[in-house]
Amino acid sequence: MRAIRDRHIVEHPLAAFAWLLGTLHRGLLEHPDEQQRLARARATAVVEINEWVDLRRSRPLVPLPSPATVGEVIDRMAQAQVMAYRLLMRGDVEKLVVHYAWHRLGRVVDEYHDLAEAIEHRQHPFPFTKGGAS
Structure with missing residues (x-):
């Protein structure tokens, strides 16, 4: 979670993506006129996260239903x-x-x-990326 606010927390691709997504979400709040561009950048980052994870994981033994990809979470x-x-x-x-906002964050972290x-x-489950091959 710290990577969302601090770009140099750890040298790991997922930390870099977390920082990028945090930057994009801050941009959405600060520059509402750039919603489309920022939404496209977010979608691209989510796909790139999913592809990165998909290339590095072992295939599961049994597919189970899952509502979200790593990038979406x-x-x-x-x-x-x-x-x-x-x-x-x-303030x-x-x-x-x-309190509710921090509680919501805790649920997403879980x-x-x-x-x-x-x-x-x-x-x-597979496919790991939405629309990807298993």
């Missing part, structure tokens, strides 16, 4: 972290709203952890 994590941090720093937002464990234990 990292994108949601970046969006949730950027929003939670922004609400916290504003004029109701505490319950800030989803990422569960997905990473499923991949590690070869329980993640």
Whole structure:
């Protein structure tokens, strides 16, 4: 999660993608006139994450249903972290709203952890990238 705000946290492609997605989500909040360009960049990053992971994982023994790819989860994590941090720093937002934003971020982090464990234990379904070949 720290990689979403800090570009040089660790030398790893997923950390670099997390930083990029965090930057794009901050851009969405700061430059609403660039929504289309930023949305295309986000979609491209999600596909690149999925392709990177897909090339490095073992094929699972049994396909299981999964609602999201790694790229989609990292994108949601970046969006949730950027929003939670922004609400916290504003100071004029109701505490319950800030709490909910950080709680939502925690749920996405848990989803990422569960997905990473499923991949590690070869329980993640294929195709891994949406529309990809198994």
